[in-house]
Amino acid sequence: MNMIPSVPLDGGILLKKIIAYRLGYNSANKIMTVISAVFSAMIMGLGIYVMYITKFNFSVLLFSALMIGNIFTQSEKYNVDLIKTLMFNNKKKKSVRHIVVENECNYCDIVDKFIPKDYNMVYVVSDDGKVKDIITETQVIDKLTTEQVL
Structure with missing residues (x-):
């Protein structure tokens, strides 16, 4: 059962x-x-x-x-299993996945777009389409695990 x-x-x-x-x-x-x-x-x-x-x-x-x-x-606010998988499987990853998010996107929404088999790179773009920031998968995980993110 x-x-x-x-x-x-x-x-x-x-x-x-x-x-x-x-x-x-x-x-x-x-x-x-x-x-x-x-x-x-x-x-x-x-x-x-x-x-x-x-x-x-x-x-x-x-x-x-x-x-x-x-x-x-x-x-859930964010998936704990997904965070664990992303944290401990970095040695096995071979390809990079590029994710583009808007300026107002929060970290919980970003981590929902991650796929564990790839290393995820996040590009934060402004309203006019210019890249404002590049965030690595590790930075997102650190932000979610060390700070209280809503």
């Missing part, structure tokens, strides 16, 4: 990390929300069926309620 590919379970966390490695955290989060909702609905249907048949056993129904509740509460 724990390996069902739904987010609060180990199978879902594993699948989310695999998807995030290839497509990025935002895409993985969206895909896993849909997959988790489908599995939660299926388990809720099973729970209703079991409750109807046994007239007593409601544990599967409670489990599905926990999974559905987790879908709505899984948003």
